[in-house]
Amino acid sequence: MSSVPPLRVLFLDVFGTTVAQxxxxxxxxxxxxxxxxxxxxxxxxxxxxxxxxxxxxxxxxxxxxxxxxxxxxxxxxxxxxxxxxxxxxxxxxxxxxxxxxxxxxxxxxxxxxxxxxxxxxxxxxxxxxxxxxxxxxxxxxRLPPWPDTCRGLEMLNTRFTTVGLSNTYQELLNSLVDDSNIPFKHVCSSEMFNSYKPNPKVYLGAAEKLGVKPEDCALVAAHLGDLKGAKACGLYAIYVERPLEEKDPELREEKIPDLHVGEDEGGLVALAERLGIRSD
Structure with a gap:
């Protein structure tokens, strides 16, 4: 994994990426x-x-x-x-x-x-x-997490600060995550930044809130448009494909992701393993 920078924070898109919709x-x-x-x-x-x-x-x-x-x-x-x-x-x-x-x-x-x-x-x-x-x-x-989400996050939490970063309001996000028992260490909604991904205010505001630089962070998402916005702000782009989630398939030609987990490759558990975290 020498090509992966020394990341500290993983921001994860919520709707579609960590919960199925x-x-x-x-x-x-x-x-x-x-x-x-x-x-x-x-x-x-x-x-x-x-x-x-x-x-x-x-x-x-x-x-x-x-x-x-x-x-x-x-x-x-x-x-x-x-x-x-x-x-x-x-x-x-x-x-x-x-x-x-x-x-x-x-x-x-x-x-x-x-x-x-x-x-x-x-x-x-x-x-x-x-x-x-x-x-x-x-x-x-009341959307359910993908089958790999909770286990994958538990693995990722052993090395990174994981943050749910979603285009929704904080009350809904807190309720959804609590009801689903998704083990994010933090959650941030776009409401906090009075904006909406892919506006840079969301990615940069979230990094500032965590006290880290953009280059210390990655965005994990099932949407290439979201990843494109994050990458333009200096974040590492991790594409975790999910069924029926890609809204902009034409962006595949731009080769946006720095790391790519295919749709049938194990989701967040596979991501953790690729980042060098062993599954017990």
Whole structure:
């Protein structure tokens, strides 16, 4: 491992890199749809029922990918327009964007609330009601770690300071990490720096908060755009590929990672081993 610099801190992206997001969210929506279709008390219309029964696993995955992308676009737009992000509004936005995505696929029926420009779910005929959609809209608060995450972090913690570094707000990040028992030594949200990765303020601010120089740090991420931003700030770039997570496949041509763990190579456990940490 002579090519790896003497790192002190590993910043790890959270959503997609240390916790799974696309597969478990798609699985939960698929299970919830089956439960609704099997319910004897539901009032799903024949047309909605037919469309829901025809939804394949791949179609649920595609919906989730678009759902996640819409949230990211909202955050970027909010930051650009207002110089700040209302993270509570992001949570509300997730629910409303899910409603729109489902309505576009004919799975729920939306109506304008009388005298307003707000949309509401027409419970009669829809696959889910508003209460059920609010619960589904908070899936992102209860995502599971990848199978290798906790063990890999335990190994990495023997040599490095590990820090979850995420584009979210601190309350959600703390709750997610606590509920999943992910053994980060520290967690930092982009809310702390009033910015959003890949803005340099996040990477450099996180390094400053830990009292280290950028060259003492690495970013571990499943997203090349994130790694590109970190590398431009002087951080070492470690690419841990995860299923369905790469948003910018065209960046593969730029050869951004300094170290690369392939999708089927063992995730964070494999990373620890490549960094010279033996698994007991």
């Amino acid at each position: 696309i597969p478990p969210v798609a699985d939960e929506l698929c299970r919830a749809a089956k439960e609704a279709l099997d319910s004897k008390t539901s009032s799903i219309s024949g047309q909605v029922r037919s469309k829901a029964m025809q939804m394949s696993c791949d179609q649920w995955v595609d919906l989730v990918i678009n759902w996640n992308r819409s949230e990211e676009e909202f955050v970027h737009d909010s930051k650009a327009k207002h110089g700040n992000v209302d993270w509570k509004e992001v949570d509300r936005r997730r629910i409303s964007s899910l409603q729109v995505l489902l309505a576009n696929r004919g799975l729920i029926v939306l109506r304008l609330k009388p005298g307003t420009s707000e949309l509401s779910v027409e419970e009669e005929g829809s696959l889910w009601n508003e209460f059920q959609l609010a619960h589904l809209g908070r899936i992102w608060h």
